[in-house]
Amino acid sequence: MSQLFRHLPSVDSVFGELDKDSGLRGLPRPLVRDLVNEFLDIKREEIKSGVVTDAVELALENLLPRLESFIRVKARPHFRRVLNATGVVVHTNMGRSLLAREAVEAVVDACAHYSNLEFNLVTGERGSRYSHVEKLLCDITGAEAALVVNNNASAVFIMLETLAKGREVVVSRGQLVEIGGSFRIPDVMAKSGSILHEVGATNRTHLKDYEQAVNDNTAAFMRVHTSNFRLIGFTKDVSLEEMRELGDRYGLPVLEDLGSGSLFRFEGAGLCDEPTVQEVVAQGADVVSFSGDKVLGGPQAGIIVGRRKWIDRIKSNPLNRALRIDKVTLAALEATLRLYLDKDKVRETVPTLNMITMEYKTLRGRAGRLAKVLRSELGDAAEISIRKGVSRVGGGAFPEQDIPTSLVAVAPGNISVRELKERLLATEPPLVARIEDELFCLDPRTLDPKENKLAASALKQALGI
Numbered sequence: 001m002s003q004l005f006r007h008l009p010s011v012d013s014v015f016g017e018l019d020k021d022s023g024l025r026g027l028p029r030p031l032v033r034d035l036v037n038e039f040l041d042i043k044r045e046e047i048k049s050g051v052v053t054d055a056v057e058l059a060l061e062n063l064l065p066r067l068e069s070f071i072r073v074k075a076r077p078h079f080r081r082v083l084n085a086t087g088v089v090v091h092t093n094m095g096r097s098l099l100a101r102e103a104v105e106a107v108v109d110a111c112a113h114y115s116n117l118e119f120n121l122v123t124g125e126r127g128s129r130y131s132h133v134e135k136l137l138c139d140i141t142g143a144e145a146a147l148v149v150n151n152n153a154s155a156v157f158i159m160l161e162t163l164a165k166g167r168e169v170v171v172s173r174g175q176l177v178e179i180g181g182s183f184r185i186p187d188v189m190a191k192s193g194s195i196l197h198e199v200g201a202t203n204r205t206h207l208k209d210y211e212q213a214v215n216d217n218t219a220a221f222m223r224v225h226t227s228n229f230r231l232i233g234f235t236k237d238v239s240l241e242e243m244r245e246l247g248d249r250y251g252l253p254v255l256e257d258l259g260s261g262s263l264f265r266f267e268g269a270g271l272c273d274e275p276t277v278q279e280v281v282a283q284g285a286d287v288v289s290f291s292g293d294k295v296l297g298g299p300q301a302g303i304i305v306g307r308r309k310w311i312d313r314i315k316s317n318p319l320n321r322a323l324r325i326d327k328v329t330l331a332a333l334e335a336t337l338r339l340y341l342d343k344d345k346v347r348e349t350v351p352t353l354n355m356i357t358m359e360y361k362t363l364r365g366r367a368g369r370l371a372k373v374l375r376s377e378l379g380d381a382a383e384i385s386i387r388k389g390v391s392r393v394g395g396g397a398f399p400e401q402d403i404p405t406s407l408v409a410v411a412p413g414n415i416s417v418r419e420l421k422e423r424l425l426a427t428e429p430p431l432v433a434r435i436e437d438e439l440f441c442l443d444p445r446t447l448d449p450k451e452n453k454l455a456a457s458a459l460k461q462a463l464g465i
């Protein structure tokens, strides 16, 4: 055994060989040295435990291919691209919305150069970072004023902290939602220092329930979009118009956490009718908050629009400084919002809208092309077929609503479909999709045709061909 140890190549001799591999040459030297040492340590362990018994296995030329792939895998960034073939468009675990080309370009520009982030180009003095998007948001939504913070969770938090700290907020029991990632309305309210005054029953809340809750310590009425669940059957909700009237009668603001918050009408796309931000503003909500990266299709942000009187108070809350957005977000958000100015084109230019509203015949065509690529690349290692299926919007928007799609189903020859799914997590790039009827199903709604070849390559790696 001690003989074998002496056959292990030295770190320096390994280094000399690795330098010839152009793919590894760009990596930081100390990182490569550490990884070589780690690899040689593994070999030493294998000698000790009797896994390696032959000196030939330890020859440099025999170790090299495995060492190179070891380094390649270990040295790659932790945060990486993933192929999303799940058909869930706003997939929170995979980065929600993809940015439009214009937004990506604005981000690159904002990162590579200095900018007028907080610099007024008219006066040459300090400006406001929010000036870049406030007017756009007001023009698009019809609101008097607007503000943007880190995400919608912080938007709800700062709205309550500013307008209702130490006072009561009236909310229907049917709207006390948990949206996942530990965001629960009652908990956020408690943290903001406001006091939850629940009214109604889980399934039914009437105007008189809200009215009876009003007392000297009431600060606001609040409505919360139920996002990821649906209340069906014997239900009753109070309309925004009715709430507005009640608010006026008692001089209290009506706050609305819209969740996903759409600026685009989806009803034509076969999705049920959801009010847009514009409509909620027009119906008289005082303050409306929503996400930038759900169905809006922009960067992570929490957008707050509404009446100037309330928005100004939120703006001057010192917490605003702690929740402020950075220049990267701002650049992406302005570019995305500008696309909404062209109502006829926005469905094409904003990827999230494009994917959600993609027509079945387009999806069928995409599935056909993907199936063709997979058949030619995978040969008889898997059987490829096309079947009907459903996609989801995701991000808590349009829950329980199926959108028809065309799926490409992969039936692996030599391994189980579960094994295939698992192996695809470790391919380059990883490929995520779902299993249906013992078939691995790829949804072309969220897989760009430009990614077909990459998907084929991932499947080849997973199938070992």
Ligand SMILES: *Cc1c(COP(=O)(O)O)cnc(C)c1O
Pocket (backbone or CB within 6 Å): 151, 152, 153, 154, 156, 179, 183, 224, 225, 226, 227, 228, 257, 258, 259, 260, 290, 291, 292, 301, 302, 395, 396
């Ligand atoms: C998604 C959502 C939030 C949180 O928004 P983030 O942008 O993820 O912080 C809050 N409220 C509702 C109703 C939501 O759907």
